[in-house]
Amino acid sequence: MNEIDVTLPCGGTTKYSNLINQEDGTFCQNCSFKHYLNINEIIKIPGNKEKILKKEIEILLERFDLNNLNQLVEKKFDEITFQIDIHSEILIQKINKYRIELQEKVKRKRNEIISQVEKTEINxxxxxxxxxxxxxxxxxxxxxxxxxxxxxxxxxxxxxxxxxxxxxxxxxxxxQNEKNFKIEAIFGYFGFQKNLKEGNGNYKKIF
Ligand SMILES: [Zn+2]
CATH class of the missing domain: 1.10.287 (Helix Hairpins)
Known part of the structure; x- marks a missing residue:
């Protein structure tokens, strides 16, 4: 926008940024006529107005191009999918660690009793x-x-x-702690919040 050439009432031109940054009612620096500049009027001059609107459209189109909506949707849901993967990995690791600990305890007890059996066999x-x-x-x-x-x-x-x-x-x-436990109680669920301003406690489960 700043680079647009704006035509002044005196026939001179200046950059949009120069015009906008001036105080309303200052003297024109672009000619020797010593006239005041009324910014609002200048940008309403048909030639200037059209240039400004055209530039605005270009800027909006550029923004739409960058924020391709499909990409945004994909990105958001890919993120959630990734988070589910990570969480699953962490839980699997925790379960495996605990499984090994439990099985070690079982093995220790088994060996203890086997050595008890061996003693009685010897005797x-x-x-x-x-x-x-x-x-x-x-x-x-x-x-x-x-x-x-x-x-x-x-x-x-x-x-x-x-x-x-x-x-x-x-x-x-x-x-076993509970034979019919729901995995979602441990793992978590996919939620939806009706109103983003309501804070974190108001997510409803997606079925
Ligand atoms: Zn002038």
Whole structure:
């Protein structure tokens, strides 16, 4: 706009910016006629008015070109899509971290109980072969019975320990917080705000 040549009543010309920046009623600097300049009248002169309107249209068209509406719409919704991706990635990472922690705890407990089982196995090595070998060492029925009683006692003890361990492992479980939870309660939702001035609490869910 500033570069437009404006025609003055005296026939001289000046740039639009020069004219507009002058105080109304100052002397013309472009000629020797010593006349006042009335800015409002000068810009209403048909030749000047047409030039100014034409320039205004050019400026508006340029602005429309830059702010291509389709591009704006695409950009806005691409942004939301991107935000959903990022949020999803963060949640997946959090879930994975927690999953690994939980599974580590399970593994630790499992190993603890396995080493408990191994101890009882070591202490109670009773097999059919050993049992026969021991009985063969005994020479009379009295001794054999005594050995058998001992073996039965050992076997009963072993069974008791095994049952204890079976009971123990049944006490462990993975507890889900809620089986039918809504993912949107954790993830978030796609919202729409009727009035932009209402602040952040007034978004309605888009279905
Ligand atoms: Zn003049």
């Amino acid at each position: 109670n090595k009773i097999s059919k072969k050993l049992f026969i070998e021991e009985l063969e060492k005994d020479e009379n029925l009295f001794d054999k019975s005594k050995t058998e009683e001992k073996i039965i006692q050992k076997l009963t003890e072993k069974e008791k320990i095994e049952n204890e361990i079976k009971d123990e492992i049944n006490k462990y479980k993975f507890l």
